[in-house]
Amino acid sequence: MADADPIKTMEEGGMRTWQWLAVAMTVALNALDGFDVLSISFAAPGIAKEWGVDQGILGWVLSMELLGMAIGSILLGGVADKYGRRPTILGCLVAMTIGMWFAGTAGSVNELLVWRLITGLGIGGMLAAINATAAEFSNARWRSVAMALMVIGYPIGGATGG
Structure with a gap:
């Protein structure tokens, strides 16, 4: 058994509790993303009423996080491959937390735009990393189910916020 390939063992073996917990964590992280977006x-x-923001500026506020997500997924997806998924996910979680916290305390539209961009960078990197994480932690038989579960976290988070 000492010569057994761990990847082959995980691919062909049954899904263990810790593997399902790892997939559940990706669902929860994706739900957090859906809630925030x-x-x-x-x-x-x-925001529009209190700050007297017109529709054009409000469009930027709504879009800034999506812009951050696009940039974050492109830039941080490679970081996860190079330095590891766990440190990337944790770093993105820190960026998301900081961005969410300070977006809630923003005193102007410009501040809100910056904090939404930072939050989006974290979310984009997170999405790129958790896709691969869910796939890597599941066996061949359950991989498609694990990926489907991870993906439905996003609308679950959005619906929960609603």
Whole structure:
């Protein structure tokens, strides 16, 4: 058994509890992403009214996180491959937390734009890393189910926020 290939063992073996827990964590992280992306939609009318923001500026506020996600997924997906998924996921979680926290305390539209961009960078990197994580932690038989579960975390988070 000492000569057994660990990758082959995991691919061909049954899904263990710790593997399902790892997949569940990717679902939860994706739900957090879905909640945050859609939360600005719920807050937008209040932001527009309180700060007197017109539709054009509000469009930038709503889009800034998506721009950050695009940049983060492109830049940080490679970081996860090079330095590891766990440190990348944890770093992205820190960026998301900082961005979310300070977006809630922003005093101007410009501040909100910056914090939404930072949050988006974290989310983009997170999405790139958790896709591969869910696939790597599941065996061949359950991989498609694990990936489907990870993907449905996003709408679960959005619906929970709604």
